[in-house]
Amino acid sequence: MSHNHQRESGEERDAVDDLENIPLRSRPSISIRARIVTSFSLFILFCFAITCWSYWILSEMEKKIEFLEIVGKYMVEIQQARRFEKNYLLYGTNLDDALMHLGTADTILKRHSRTIRHILGAQHLKTIMENLSEYRKQLEMVGRTEREAAIQSLEPKLREYGGQMVSFADEIVKKEQKDVARMLLLAKRGPIFFVFVLIVMMFFVGNALIRQLMMALKRFMDYTKRIGEGDFSPIMPARKYRDEFTSLAEAFNRMIRELNHRQEVLIESHKLRAIGTLVAGVAHELNNPLNNSLLTASLLKEDFHTLTDEEKMEMIDDLISETERSQSIVKRLLDFARESKTSIKSLDLVEIVNESIRLVGNQIKLAKIRLDVDFEENLPRIHGDEQMLKQVFVNLLLNAIDAADKRGRVQISVRKDPESNYLLVTVKDNGPGIPEHLQSRIFEPFFTTKAQGKGTGLGLSVSQGIVRKLGGYIRLDESTQDGTSFTVSLPITYSPSEIMSR
Amino acid sequence: MSEKKLRIMVIDDENIVGKRLKPALEKSGYLVETFEDGETALARYDEEPFDIVVTDIRMEKVDGIEVLEKILAKSDRTKVIIITGYATVEVAREALSKGAFDFIAKPFKPDDLRTIIKRAANELRQ
Ligand SMILES: Nc1ncnc2c1ncn2[C@@H]1O[C@H](COP(=O)(O)OP(=O)(O)OP(=O)(O)O)[C@@H](O)[C@H]1O
Ligand SMILES: [Mg+2]
Numbered sequence: 127m128s129h130n131h132q133r134e135s136g137e138e139r140d141a142v143d144d145l146e147n148i149p150l151r152s153r154p155s156i157s158i159r160a161r162i163v164t165s166f167s168l169f170i171l172f173c174f175a176i177t178c179w180s181y182w183i184l185s186e187m188e189k190k191i192e193f194l195e196i197v198g199k200y201m202v203e204i205q206q207a208r209r210f211e212k213n214y215l216l217y218g219t220n221l222d223d224a225l226m227h228l229g230t231a232d233t234i235l236k237r238h239s240r241t242i243r244h245i246l247g248a249q250h251l252k253t254i255m256e257n258l259s260e261y262r263k264q265l266e267m268v269g270r271t272e273r274e275a276a277i278q279s280l281e282p283k284l285r286e287y288g289g290q291m292v293s294f295a296d297e298i299v300k301k302e303q304k305d306v307a308r309m310l311l312l313a314k315r316g317p318i319f320f321v322f323v324l325i326v327m328m329f330f331v332g333n334a335l336i337r338q339l340m341m342a343l344k345r346f347m348d349y350t351k352r353i354g355e356g357d358f359s360p361i362m363p364a365r366k367y368r369d370e371f372t373s374l375a376e377a378f379n380r381m382i383r384e385l386n387h388r389q390e391v392l393i394e395s396h397k398l399r400a401i402g403t404l405v406a407g408v409a410h411e412l413n414n415p416l417n418n419s420l421l422t423a424s425l426l427k428e429d430f431h432t433l434t435d436e437e438k439m440e441m442i443d444d445l446i447s448e449t450e451r452s453q454s455i456v457k458r459l460l461d462f463a464r465e466s467k468t469s470i471k472s473l474d475l476v477e478i479v480n481e482s483i484r485l486v487g488n489q490i491k492l493a494k495i496r497l498d499v500d501f502e503e504n505l506p507r508i509h510g511d512e513q514m515l516k517q518v519f520v521n522l523l524l525n526a527i528d529a530a531d532k533r534g535r536v537q538i539s540v541r542k543d544p545e546s547n548y549l550l551v552t553v554k555d556n557g558p559g560i561p562e563h564l565q566s567r568i569f570e571p572f573f574t575t576k577a578q579g580k581g582t583g584l585g586l587s588v589s590q591g592i593v594r595k596l597g598g599y600i601r602l603d604e605s606t607q608d609g610t611s612f613t614v615s616l617p618i619t620y621s622p623s624e625i626m627s628r
Numbered sequence: 629m630s631e632k633k634l635r636i637m638v639i640d641d642e643n644i645v646g647k648r649l650k651p652a653l654e655k656s657g658y659l660v661e662t663f664e665d666g667e668t669a670l671a672r673y674d675e676e677p678f679d680i681v682v683t684d685i686r687m688e689k690v691d692g693i694e695v696l697e698k699i700l701a702k703s704d705r706t707k708v709i710i711i712t713g714y715a716t717v718e719v720a721r722e723a724l725s726k727g728a729f730d731f732i733a734k735p736f737k738p739d740d741l742r743t744i745i746k747r748a749a750n751e752l753r754q
Binding site: 410411413414416417418419420421422424425428429444448491492494 | 642644645648649651652655686688689691713733734735736737738739
């Protein structure tokens, strides 16, 4: 069960990864503007629909009420007619009154036939009209015959038609009254229901919009943090479609490219400075093998005829080894100085640190610094760019040498962090330390306390950029009047992609 | 003209320098001893003083300038010749102001050094 769940979330991650790989430009466009306009249009449409419905139901009720009035009048007339009919049959009063009321009823029906037809339909109107005319016919027939005989023969029929006429109208009135009551209830509840639906709709639509906006903003806040920490890989939001934030992401990516370019320029210019410093030492160092060669060659020539073969051979061997020594001195500097594309390779960190120490070897000798090294054995490998890492350690060492007094002491150690998967390189000096109020500024580009022409102030800032790019970090461990210690942490990696995904 | 041979001390942490200069200078008629660090050289000087000291300026622990100062403190008659690896005006000026006889920049030929030593020897013999 739990295994299943894990698989599912794994697949989900795959989907997200896929999304991240779609170029921003080729995602379908659904702008925030379009989304807001759509939701507002939906609200307006909904309001319009509900208004139309209210209008319709009210006018329908109006018609029904009007109809009920008409039918009420009609009822009065036919009931009157029936009263006079009964009076005539019982007491022999005037029948004309009954006929007059029937006439009025007929006029009412005719005048309002449209309204009635609208409410009841043609069929019922016809039935009413028929009922009325049948009754009228019977009544007229009663009028023409003798009263006693009429009572005898025509009364049941008359009663039947009359009763039918009245009860039908009555039924209709009752039905329509019920209808009106129903509609009234509907008209009363409709708006309440509408408001409720509106609130729910607003809640969901608004919530969704706000959440999307807030999430996008938060994402961009994370991006700025990441960029601030020196991660200049382009941002690829995991979203299916394009919107205004996608344009923002594109703008960010342009900015990142620009920043990255500038960072590279800074790294390069700091490297040139470092090379400048190292060159003085290298020139010094190079003079030793050169001097050895020149002395040896000169004396070989001078005493060529008096030297034994053995002595000559020894001198030639010296010449060869001193020339090779010159070569390796030059090569070391060139390896560091050569302009080359960044290439992430599997590296032995101790070797890199040793090379860096050799690069600053002359500065150490010149300043008569005692350098202590402490390397743990069999350390795992890391991934990184050789030149850039050397640049980091060369700067830390040069800083330490600058800080340590003449005859000072610098310690450098490489070890594995027992608590994490990082290798730690610590460079420690016994210099005067960094004043507390300046400690927060040392990683700023161009911050330096060194004399003009001596320091660019780029060393630590550039180092930080380099190390962060490799997924590590560099920090000032402590700085007191007894010395300063910096530690570079680099992740242990088994493939270059591990660095990229950090 | 059987003068007493002048005693020369060569100090350079590059052992080839001593190895080559010893026979080269002995050929010119000097007594030569070579050392690879300042401390042993100074200790040896205390046992038996030298007339001319040729020292590299840049060495670990005790460097050329220190050797210069210490030797001149013991005997201001000794001529100290400084070998610099990377000739800068400041280094030369410092050495000379501290009483060095002269300086020579690496790389040099044996004859370049012989000329300077000869000058020093002449001064010593005057
Ligand atoms: N080990 C240290 N001891 C004392 N102060 C230090 C040490 N390391 C760095 N600093 C301070 O931090 C500042 C910035 O160092 P950073 O390496 O960035 O530049 P820089 O060394 O001045 O110039 P550059 O590296 O270009 O030669 C230095 O100027 C110095 O004041
Ligand atoms: Mg620096």
